[in-house]
Amino acid sequence: MTLKDYAALIDARLAELLPEAEKKIPDTDEIPWLLENAMRYSVMAGGKRLRPAMLLACADMLGVDRAEALLDACALEMIHTYSLIHDDLPGMDNDTLRRGRPTNHVVFGEGQAILAGDGLLSYAMELMLQNAMAYPEHSARHILAMNDIMAGAGVGGMVGGQCMDLYCEREHISDERLLSYIHVNKTSRMLTSPLRAAAALAGFAPDSPETTALTVYGVKFGLLFQAVDDILDVVGDEKTLGKSIGKDAEEGKLTYVTLYGLEGARKRADALAAEAKDSLAIFGDRAAFFVKLLDDMTHRVA
Numbered sequence: 267m268t269l270k271d272y273a274a275l276i277d278a279r280l281a282e283l284l285p286e287a288e289k290k291i292p293d294t295d296e297i298p299w300l301l302e303n304a305m306r307y308s309v310m311a312g313g314k315r316l317r318p319a320m321l322l323a324c325a326d327m328l329g330v331d332r333a334e335a336l337l338d339a340c341a342l343e344m345i346h347t348y349s350l351i352h353d354d355l356p357g358m359d360n361d362t363l364r365r366g367r368p369t370n371h372v373v374f375g376e377g378q379a380i381l382a383g384d385g386l387l388s389y390a391m392e393l394m395l396q397n398a399m400a401y402p403e404h405s406a407r408h409i410l411a412m413n414d415i416m417a418g419a420g421v422g423g424m425v426g427g428q429c430m431d432l433y434c435e436r437e438h439i440s441d442e443r444l445l446s447y448i449h450v451n452k453t454s455r456m457l458t459s460p461l462r463a464a465a466a467l468a469g470f471a472p473d474s475p476e477t478t479a480l481t482v483y484g485v486k487f488g489l490l491f492q493a494v495d496d497i498l499d500v501v502g503d504e505k506t507l508g509k510s511i512g513k514d515a516e517e518g519k520l521t522y523v524t525l526y527g528l529e530g531a532r533k534r535a536d537a538l539a540a541e542a543k544d545s546l547a548i549f550g551d552r553a554a555f556f557v558k559l560l561d562d563m564t565h566r567v568a
C-alpha cells in the first residue's frame with residue numbers, strides 16, 4: 267500500500283462520516299446542516315492525509331486489524347483539519363487560501379469557522395470513544411491510543427506549540443530552545459501520535475522498544491517535515507501547495523531557513539531523514555512504507 271492508497275481509504279470513510287447536509291431545522295441530537303457543511307468543506311478539500319495514513323500503515327506493519335484502526339485515523343485527520351481552520355483565522359495567521367480553496371472563515375464567516383474547528387475536535391473524540399466501545403475486549407489498548415492522540419493534539423502538544431508560536435511572534439522573541447519546543451509540539455507531536463496510537467492498538471506498552479523506536483522516528487520525521495515546510499515557504503509554488511507562501515519572511519518568523527540558510531536547511535532535512543531511517547532498524551523490511559515516506563517528504567513539492 268502506498269500513501270495514495272491509504273489516502274483513498276481514508277477519504278472514502280471521511281466522506282461517509284461527514285455527508286453533504288440539506289438545510290433544515292435539526293432534530294435534537296442532530297448536527298446542524300451549516301456545521302456539517304462547514305466541517306465537510308475543509309475536511310474534504312483534499313490534503314495529503316499523512317497523519318491518518320501513518321496510523322494505518324503502522325497498524326498494518328504491527329498486525330492490527332485495519333477496520334479497528336480506521337475510525338481513529340479519521341478522527342486524527344479531523345483534529346488536524348480543525349487545527350488548520352483555527353490556524354487560518356484572522357486572530358492567528360489570517361490566511362485566505364488552504365488546500366487550494368478559500369479558507370473556512372472566508373466562506374462561512376469567522377464565528378462558524380471557530381465552531382467548525384470546535385466541532386471537528388469534539389466529533390473526533392466521540393468517534394474514537396464509539397470505536398473503543400465497539401471493541402470491549404481491547405478497551406485498554408483503545409484508551410492508550412486515545413491518550414496518545416489527545417495528548418499529542420492537546421495543551422502539552424500541538425495547542426501548547428501553537429501558543430508559544432503566537433507568543434514568540436507577537437513579542438518578537440527568537441530563542442532557539444523555544445523554537446525547538448514549538449517545532450516538536452506544533453508539528454512533530456501530531457506526526458508521532460499516529461505511530462504511538464497504532465503501537466498501542468497492537469498491544470505494545472508505551473515504553474516498549476517498538477513504541478520508543480516509533481517515537482524517535484515520529485519526532486525526527488516531524489522536524490524534517492517542518493524543515494521542508496519552511497523551505498517550501500521560500501521556494502515553493504503557491505498553486506501546487508494550495509496555500510499562501512512567503513508568510514514566514516513577511517512575519518519575520520524564526521524558521522529553519524532563517525536559522526541555517528536555504529542550503530543549510532536542506533542539509534538539516536537530509537540529516538533528520540537519515541536519523542529517522544536508523545530508528546526503524548528494529549522493524550527490518552516491514553518498515554518499507556516509512557523508509558519511502560522519508561524520501562517522499564524530503565523531496566515533496568506540495
Ligand code: GRG
Pocket residue numbers: 312313314315316346348349350352353365424425428452453492495568
Ligand atoms: C490552531 C491549535 C492550533 C494549531 C495550529 C496546523 C498548525 C497548528 C499550524 C499550521 C502552520 C504550520 C506550517 C504547521 C506545521 C506543518 C503543518 C501542520 C503543515 C500542514 O500539514 P500538511 O502539509 O497539510 O500535512 P495537508 O493539507 O496536506 O493535510
